[in-house]
Amino acid sequence: xxxxxxxxxxxxxxxxxxxxxxxxxxxxxxxxxxxxxxxxxxxxxxxxxxxxxxxxxxxxxxxxxxxxxxxxxxxxxxxxxxxxxxxxxxxxxxxx
Amino acid sequence: xxxxxxxxxxxxxxxxxxxxxxxxxxxxxxxxxxxxxxxxxxxxxxxxxxxxxxxxxxxxxxxxxxxxxxxxxxxxxxxxxxxxxxxxxxxxxxxxxxxxxxxxxxxxxxxxxxxxxxxxxxxxxxxxxxxxxxxxxxxxxxxxxxxxxxxxxxxxxxxxxxxxxxxxxxxxxxxxxxxxxxxxxxxxxxxxxxxxxxxx
Numbered sequence: 001x002x003x004x005x006x007x008x009x010x011x012x013x014x015x016x017x018x019x020x021x022x023x024x025x026x027x028x029x030x031x032x033x034x035x036x037x038x039x040x041x042x043x044x045x046x047x048x049x050x051x052x053x054x055x056x057x058x059x060x061x062x063x064x065x066x067x068x069x070x071x072x073x074x075x076x077x078x079x080x081x082x083x084x085x086x087x088x089x090x091x092x093x094x095x096x
Numbered sequence: 097x098x099x100x101x102x103x104x105x106x107x108x109x110x111x112x113x114x115x116x117x118x119x120x121x122x123x124x125x126x127x128x129x130x131x132x133x134x135x136x137x138x139x140x141x142x143x144x145x146x147x148x149x150x151x152x153x154x155x156x157x158x159x160x161x162x163x164x165x166x167x168x169x170x171x172x173x174x175x176x177x178x179x180x181x182x183x184x185x186x187x188x189x190x191x192x193x194x195x196x197x198x199x200x201x202x203x204x205x206x207x208x209x210x211x212x213x214x215x216x217x218x219x220x221x222x223x224x225x226x227x228x229x230x231x232x233x234x235x236x237x238x239x240x241x242x243x244x245x246x247x248x249x250x251x252x253x254x255x256x257x258x259x260x261x262x263x264x265x266x267x268x269x270x271x272x273x274x275x276x277x278x279x280x281x282x283x284x285x286x287x288x289x290x291x292x293x294x295x296x
């Protein structure tokens with residue numbers, strides 16, 4: 001069968017599914033020695049996964065940056081709602 | 097202090113931070129609203145959570161130690177309420193089938209495990225042009241995030257927006273750690289692919 005991969009090395013070289021998984025994991029925690037080696041071997045020969053890795057890191061940065069410090073989004077509660085809310089709070093304080 | 101009223105507790109002078117519930121709405125309502133909206137993308141729910149937060153904070157004033165600011169304390173409360181929403185949205189989704197289907201066969205060859213030709217990641221072309229401030233690109237990213245299944249988005253949001261510890265996410269959403277990694281992987285592969293489809 002043509003599609004069968006024989007050696008471990010071949011399996012690693014083809015396994016983009018695993019490589020992308022390891023790329024995600026690597027951004028959060030230290031990989032095991034074996035995982036590190038597998039990923040290194042894979043990326044050495046796989047340009048597509050190198051693009052993936054770069055973009056995956058970019059997405060993480062973007063998402064972090066997007067919400068970091070919760071910069072005002074310009075979205076606000078309307079004044080009526082706020083007034084009602086303040087009333088509820090005041091009532092509750094009085095009750096206690 | 098059995099006779100002390102809630103109001104005395106609130107206004108008691110210490111060298112630490114004080115709570116001033118009379119000014120909560122004025123000082124923190126918009127901030128908390130925007131915090132919740134960023135994480136839920138739903139105005140209605142975000143608004144309800146702001147109210148819930150203030151009202152339940154009033155019941156917990158005794159727990160306020162004054163070690164953090166009022167805002168930090170209120171934010172911690174709303175954060176738990178947001179996680180509750182995530183949990184409700186994603187409960188029942190942790191079933192096996194939603195984890196196995198979807199992308200497995202879509203992006204990678206089932207035998208060789210390599211990328212299918214039509215799903216090859218392509219450069220976005222924004223990499224060298226300050227992508228962190230590229231508004232159009234960011235708005236595509238936001239839309240793509242909203243397309244992720246509820247559970248994936250919850251996990252992804254907790255991790256990246258709040259930099260929550262993985263163990264805490266697993267505990268809160270009742271996930272095993274291997275499910276966690278599968279979800280993070282799928283979420284990212286899908287998100288990246290959606291960006292490529294809608295950006296290039």
